[in-house]
Amino acid sequence: MENPRPSLRKRLALKRQSRFIKKHARRAEGATIRHARRFLVNRWDKILEIRLHVFGWLAGVGLIIVIVGLQMVWFQQSYVETKPVKGGTYAEAVRGPIQTLNPLYATTPAELAVTNLIFSSLYSYDTTGNLRGDIAKSIQNKDDQEFTVKLRRDAHWHDGTPLTAKDIVFTINLMRDPSSRSVSAVSWQGVAAEYVNEYEVRFLLPASYAAFPHALTFAILPSHLLKDVEPSAVRENTYSVSPVGSGPFSLQLLQTVGDEVDRKIVYLNANSTYHWGRPQLDRLQLHTYKDDESMYTALRTGEVIGASDVSSDVARMVDSNVFNVISRPVNNGVYVIFNLSNPVLKNKEVRTALRLATNTQAISNSLYGKPNTLHLPFLPSQVKGSDSIKVLKSNLSAAVKLLDKEGWKLKDGVRSKKGQELRFRIVTRQNTEYETSLKELIDQWSSLGVKLDAEVFDAGDETKSFAGDVLQTRNYDILLDELVIGADPDVFAFWHSGGLLNFSEYGSDVADDALTSARDQSNPALRNAKYLTFARAWLSDIPAIGLYQSNITYIHTKSTRTIGPDEVIINPSDHYGGVLHWTAEKGRVYKTP
Numbered sequence: 001m002e003n004p005r006p007s008l009r010k011r012l013a014l015k016r017q018s019r020f021i022k023k024h025a026r027r028a029e030g031a032t033i034r035h036a037r038r039f040l041v042n043r044w045d046k047i048l049e050i051r052l053h054v055f056g057w058l059a060g061v062g063l064i065i066v067i068v069g070l071q072m073v074w075f076q077q078s079y080v081e082t083k084p085v086k087g088g089t090y091a092e093a094v095r096g097p098i099q100t101l102n103p104l105y106a107t108t109p110a111e112l113a114v115t116n117l118i119f120s121s122l123y124s125y126d127t128t129g130n131l132r133g134d135i136a137k138s139i140q141n142k143d144d145q146e147f148t149v150k151l152r153r154d155a156h157w158h159d160g161t162p163l164t165a166k167d168i169v170f171t172i173n174l175m176r177d178p179s180s181r182s183v184s185a186v187s188w189q190g191v192a193a194e195y196v197n198e199y200e201v202r203f204l205l206p207a208s209y210a211a212f213p214h215a216l217t218f219a220i221l222p223s224h225l226l227k228d229v230e231p232s233a234v235r236e237n238t239y240s241v242s243p244v245g246s247g248p249f250s251l252q253l254l255q256t257v258g259d260e261v262d263r264k265i266v267y268l269n270a271n272s273t274y275h276w277g278r279p280q281l282d283r284l285q286l287h288t289y290k291d292d293e294s295m296y297t298a299l300r301t302g303e304v305i306g307a308s309d310v311s312s313d314v315a316r317m318v319d320s321n322v323f324n325v326i327s328r329p330v331n332n333g334v335y336v337i338f339n340l341s342n343p344v345l346k347n348k349e350v351r352t353a354l355r356l357a358t359n360t361q362a363i364s365n366s367l368y369g370k371p372n373t374l375h376l377p378f379l380p381s382q383v384k385g386s387d388s389i390k391v392l393k394s395n396l397s398a399a400v401k402l403l404d405k406e407g408w409k410l411k412d413g414v415r416s417k418k419g420q421e422l423r424f425r426i427v428t429r430q431n432t433e434y435e436t437s438l439k440e441l442i443d444q445w446s447s448l449g450v451k452l453d454a455e456v457f458d459a460g461d462e463t464k465s466f467a468g469d470v471l472q473t474r475n476y477d478i479l480l481d482e483l484v485i486g487a488d489p490d491v492f493a494f495w496h497s498g499g500l501l502n503f504s505e506y507g508s509d510v511a512d513d514a515l516t517s518a519r520d521q522s523n524p525a526l527r528n529a530k531y532l533t534f535a536r537a538w539l540s541d542i543p544a545i546g547l548y549q550s551n552i553t554y555i556h557t558k559s560t561r562t563i564g565p566d567e568v569i570i571n572p573s574d575h576y577g578g579v580l581h582w583t584a585e586k587g588r589v590y591k592t593p
Contacts, residue, residue, distance in 0.1 A: 084561040088584030089283040093295045093307035096288030097262040101254065102240040103219035104175065104182040109309055110288045112573035114266055117284065118245035119219035120275075122149060122168065125487060127577045129331075129568030131213060135163060135220065135246075135275075144208035144522045149216070151199040155275045157222050158250040165201040169193045170223035172203075180231040184218065186500065210522040211488040220246065248274045248579060249284055264288045279580045290460065292432075299323065299555060305584070306556035309572045311432045312368030315553050323555050326563050327369035331379060331486055331570045332550035334437065336426075337479040338543055340505045344422070345477065349406050351542040355392050356399035357448040363440045364548050367433050374546040377538050378489040383531045391539060399448050408449070415449035423451040427470055428480040430459050437547060438480055452478075471503060479503055482550055487570045489531050492519060495538060506543035510534075559586050 094110040103115040122136040133139075135155050140148040155163040172193035175182045190206035205212060222244055229237050241254055249268035257263040266286040270279045287304050289295045296314045298304045307314070315325050336358070338345045345351060360373045380387040408415040408422050415422040426441075428434045435456060442452050455476075457466050470476060481503070483494055493499040496515045497507035514534035521527045552572045556562045561583040569575050 082586050084280075084583035085585060085587040086280045086583070087282050089285060090281050090306060090560065090562075090582060090584040091285040091287060091304040093287050093289055093298050093304040093310075095295070095309065096264065096290055098254075098264045098266070098288055100235065100240045101243045101251070101266075102235065102237075103221070104180060104184075105235055105240070106219075107183055109573065110264075110266075110286060113286055113308065113576070115219050116247070116573055116576045117249045117268060117286075117579065118243060118247045118251060119221075120155060120163070120246040121219055122151075122216040123213055124217055125570045125574050125577055127564060127567045129487065129570055131217075131487065135168075136216065139213060141522065144210045144212070144520065145205045147203045147205075147212055148196070149201050149203070151201070152275060153199055155246055156273055157224075157246050158244045158271060160273075161222065161224055163220065163222075163246050164198045165195050166198075167220050167223045168201045169195050170227060171218065171221045174221065174226070174231055174234065175218070177231040180234055187215070208520040210519060210527060211490045214486065214488045214490075222246075246275075247271065248276070248279050252283075262288065262290050274580075277580060280583050281579075284579075284582075305560055306554070306562060308552075308554055308575060310553050310555055312553065313432050315368060315555065318555055322557060324558055326554040326556075327551050328554070328563065328567070328569050329372055329549050330552050330572055332482050332484050332572075333374045333377075333379070334434070334480070334482050334547045334550060336441065336545040336547060337481065337504045339474055339477050339479070339503075340543060341474065342424070342477050344420075345424070347406070348542065349402055350408075350422075352392070353399040353402045353406075353448065354445065354450065355542050355545050356395045356402065357445055357450070358441065358545050358547075359394040359444055360545075360547050361394075362444070363437050366436055366440050367548070369551050369553065371548040371551045374549045375539070376535050376546060377491050377495055377544075378485055378531065378535070379549065382485075382489040383535065384528050385532055386535055389532070389535055389539065396447060403448065410449040413446070413449065414451050421451060422449060423453065424477040425453045425455065426478040426480060427455045427457060427476040429457050429466060434480055434482075441480070474503065474505065480547075484571065490519060491515070495534070495543065504543040506541070508537055508541055510537040511541070560584055 092113075094113050096108060096110040098108065098110045098114070100106070100111060101114050101118070103111075103119055106112050106115045121134050123131050124134045126132045133152075135151050137150045137152045139150075142148070149168075151163075151165060151168075153162075157163055172188060172191065174180050175184055176188045176191070178185055192204040194202040194204065196202050203212070209215075225244060226234060226237070226239060229239075234240075243251060245251075248271050250271050251266070252269045253265075253267040255265045255267065257265060265288070268284045268286070270282055270284075272278045285304075287298060289298060292311045292314050295307050295310055296317055299307055299314070299318055315327070318325065336354075338351055338354075340346055360375070364370050364373050375391045376383075376386055376389070378386075403415060403422070406417070408417045426438065428438050438454055438456075442454065445452060457464070457470060459466065470479075483491075483501075485491060492515045493501040495502060495504075495506055495511060497512050511534050514530045514537065518527050518530035518534070521530060552569055552575060554563055554575060561581070562578075563569070563575055564578055564581075567578060569577070
């Protein structure tokens with residue numbers, strides 16, 4: 001084995017090398033110290049003499065750096081800006097509950113919201129409030145009783161299947177079938193849908209109806225998925241919780257939150273093959289809430305970044321530094337409706353006195369957003385010349401004289417006649433605006449000597465139904481409620497003696513004839529004349545008092561883009577007219593040259 005110890009010669013060589021290195025290190029150290037003393041220590045007084053120049057140069061260099069930085073920021077602002085950007089998730093609060101995702105049975109705001117986002121229709125309302133073709137490409141009208149619709153060929157269901165005339169005919173027949181229990185079954189009775197070819201369908205009406213295109217906004221269902229399901233079993237079918245549509249968004253998931261049955265989240269994905277183009281958003285979520293308090297909490301905690309059709313209470317509470325509050329009129333009207341089966345209210349002079357004692361402007365001023373007052377059975381913008389019709393103005397002294405003349409004597413603040421008090425039971429729904437209007441109305445009519453016994457219906461009480469317990473039975477003397485007028489001034493259902501929603505039991509030969517004739521007439525000028533005739537008769541007969549045009553109040557964070565500044569909304573559920581352009585966030589983007 002070799003000896004690892006180095007030889008004597010090698011050890012002597014290493015020792016000489018070590019001494020050499022140490023010697024040169026000491027020399028280098030000495031030279032460094034001499035140079036430091038010569039050029040730093042011995043010349044420190046010189047440095048002090050030029051310190052102002054040193055600091056000046058340092059300040060100058062710093063100033064140059066700051067100027068260059070500011071210049072970079074300045075020039076960057078000229079070609080970069082903060083704008084809404086594509087992508088992201090928009091979470092919106094809507095009022096629930098959600099019991100079904102099938103549009104045949106959609107009634108709550110949340111269910112209607114799902115319908116508008118997942119499904120397509122033949123026609124829809126654009127952001128100007130006008131009817132536009134969605135699946136429909138064109139329409140031919142023959143005598144206001146036969147309508148032939150041609151369909152676009154690029155529309156598909158979310159599973160890729162083409163949408164054709166078979167789906168339209170299937171949907172109409174399903175809605176008409178009483179066993180399907182569709183909420184719109186009554187409206188489609190007597191209407192036949194005929195298959196012409198793959199992309200053409202014909203509608204045959206039992207009578208002329210000029211406004212029929214406005215009825216073609218129903219959601220279309222896929223025949224290839226539901227044709228083998230019995231109409232009576234459609235509601236309970238799995239399709240009602242996992243629908244396939246053809247709209248701008250497709251269903252990803254329906255989630256029940258915790259143990260709360262009414263608390264759900266609908267997760268939607270953008271439809272990349274949508275026939276009108278892909279939405280800017282990647283995802284959209286609908287969070288359901290049962291009351292104003294929970295909606296406000298969701299906004300405040302950031303659980304959602306938008307909320308639809310909120311009450312004025314929520315709008316007043318949100319932080320204006322974080323949220324934009326949009327208040328926009330919709331085509332609904334709030335009315336005081338007289339039940340003309342009441343013996344006292346049958347008297348036109350009593351109704352006239354109540355009309356004279358009603359200050360609609362004061363009611364509007366008491367409400368959030370001060371909505372437009374409404375004196376007609378439709379919107380003035382819908383019928384030319386209607387704003388020039390003479391309307392009774394508020395005049396308490398004239399109302400007092402009229403009741404005095406009719407023998408209603410004032411005693412202890414309440415009028416009476418032959419032992420009967422001028423007293424009515426007025427019913428409304430639980431709603432901040434309705435309740436505020438009711439309070440104002442009670443104050444105004446009490447000055448006339450009219451006593452109102454108010455009943456506010458609790459919409460949250462699941463043991464009761466406003467439609468069944470109040471509307472259908474006409475269980476009120478006076479009803480304060482909202483009527484959905486829509487995009488067309490056809491208010492036949494509310495004021496014709498045969499109308500299904502004639503809550504006043506109003507009957508007038510002049511009004512009936514005008515409403516019927518207007519339905520039969522597609523000539524705009526003649527239709528307009530018929531509605532003017534009806535409006536004059538309605539104002540003269542006073543079956544109701546118009547109070548104000550309803551507003552929708554929408555809230556969203558300032559970093560998002562939703563309802564446009566000039567957007568027209570027909571119904572609260574139609575506020576998704578511009579949803580393709582909604583965005584969830586803002587980012588810095590280069591300006592287009």
